[in-house]
Amino acid sequence: MILVLIDHDQSEIDPLSLRALTAARKLGHEIEAVAIGSDGAQLAAIVGEYGATKLHVAAHDAITDYTPMASGRALKDLVDKFKPVAVLAAGSPRGNEQLAHLAAFLDIPMAAECSEITLGSPHHVLRARWAGNLIESAHVHSELLVATLLSFSVEAESANSGVAIVLTFEPALEPADSIVKVLSRDSGQSKAGLTLSDAKVIVSGGRGVGGPDGFGNLEELADLLGGTVGCSRVVTSSGWRPHAEQVGQTGTKVAPDLYIAAGISGAMQHIAGMKNSKTIVVINTDPEAPILRYADYAIIGDLHQVIPALTSAIRQAKG
Numbered sequence: 044m045i046l047v048l049i050d051h052d053q054s055e056i057d058p059l060s061l062r063a064l065t066a067a068r069k070l071g072h073e074i075e076a077v078a079i080g081s082d083g084a085q086l087a088a089i090v091g092e093y094g095a096t097k098l099h100v101a102a103h104d105a106i107t108d109y110t111p112m113a114s115g116r117a118l119k120d121l122v123d124k125f126k127p128v129a130v131l132a133a134g135s136p137r138g139n140e141q142l143a144h145l146a147a148f149l150d151i152p153m154a155a156e157c158s159e160i161t162l163g164s165p166h167h168v169l170r171a172r173w174a175g176n177l178i179e180s181a182h183v184h185s186e187l188l189v190a191t192l193l194s195f196s197v198e199a200e201s202a203n204s205g206v207a208i209v210l211t212f213e214p215a216l217e218p219a220d221s222i223v224k225v226l227s228r229d230s231g232q233s234k235a236g237l238t239l240s241d242a243k244v245i246v247s248g249g250r251g252v253g254g255p256d257g258f259g260n261l262e263e264l265a266d267l268l269g270g271t272v273g274c275s276r277v278v279t280s281s282g283w284r285p286h287a288e289q290v291g292q293t294g295t296k297v298a299p300d301l302y303i304a305a306g307i308s309g310a311m312q313h314i315a316g317m318k319n320s321k322t323i324v325v326i327n328t329d330p331e332a333p334i335l336r337y338a339d340y341a342i343i344g345d346l347h348q349v350i351p352a353l354t355s356a357i358r359q360a361k362g
């Protein structure tokens with residue numbers, strides 16, 4: 044049996060978990076899912092549709108929100124009891140963090156961000172390193188494989204199966220397991236209520252925007268296209284925009300229909316977060332900027348002129 048961690052935020056499933064379920068299904072074992080927190084029980088229909096026969100729900104008074112060490116402990120309880128061949132999760136920051144705690148509790152290795160998995164003795168994985176610039180072929184020498192799936196390496200495919208059976212259990216948590224917990228929340232949503240992960244259009248700005256005020260034009264264009272604003276790390280570390288908007292290796296990995304990169308050079312850590320976008324439009328003054336290698340369309344020019352011109356042309360076209 045393969046156990047797949049279904050990451051959810053107050054019962055809203057992370058779509059990457061459906062991709063992880065799909066990848067797990069292809070490994071030829073029965074799939075069972077696990078959700079942390081009693082509100083995870085609401086996911087029985089969706090995880091069932093994507094092939095899980097059972098949904099284990101870890102319920103405990105100390106699990107009221109995201110508590111990654113408690114997740115690791117709950118997963119360990121399931122591993123001890125059911126002895127799966129693998130525990131998998133999405134290679135999101137949260138998926139990586141929770142499975143790293145599991146691996147630490149079990150004192151075994153963890154393979155993060157795998158694009159291919161072959162179960163065996165030893166297990167074999169291909170995994171992305173250095174922001175996806177290196178693909179590592181590795182053997183994992185542990186009986187149980189603990190691994191996360193590289194974001195967007197597999198499409199989510201429904202198995203058209205029924206609702207999973209919900210099995211609630213109380214993990215044997217220790218006080219230290221809830222030492223890392225959520226104290227407050229910043230929704231990270233745009234005015235239209237979109238987050239980077241669910242936006243179909245992202246208008247992203249880098250150092251070339253010049254400062255926090257320059258983002259007004261990007262917000263206007265994003266609103267007009269029904270999207271949201273993203274940015275590079277230079278922008279968040281300068282305090283121009285919140286971290287929730289950062290795209291990249293240490294921000295959010297995105298794959299919208301349209302990604303507009305304005306004043307962003309294309310460092311590999313940024314590319315790692317947006318290269319799966321369906322259409323990439325680059326606006327840059329430098330015709331040699333590395334990001335142009337990934338562009339479907341490029342406008343060589345000053346974003347302070349190009350973006351208002353685009354906004355006005357789209358407004359006119361929309362009548």
Ligand SMILES: Cc1cc2nc3c(=O)[nH]c(=O)nc-3n(C[C@H](O)[C@H](O)[C@H](O)COP(=O)(O)OP(=O)(O)OC[C@H]3O[C@@H](n4cnc5c(N)ncnc54)[C@H](O)[C@@H]3O)c2cc1C
Pocket residue numbers: 248249250251252274275276277278289290291292293294295305306307308309310311312313316326327328329332344345346347
């Ligand atoms: C461990 C690690 C993790 C990292 N994680 C991330 C991450 O998650 N996300 C991320 O983005 N970065 C990340 N970085 C930082 C990354 O290496 C780059 O420093 C950063 O992405 C550069 O941001 P930028 O493209 O906005 O700035 P720059 O590299 O300075 O590029 C600015 C661009 O704007 C163009 N420009 C200037 N003025 C204009 C104008 N008026 N109109 C149009 N174009 C203009 C310039 O030609 C240039 O191409 C990470 C770095 C490390 C070491």
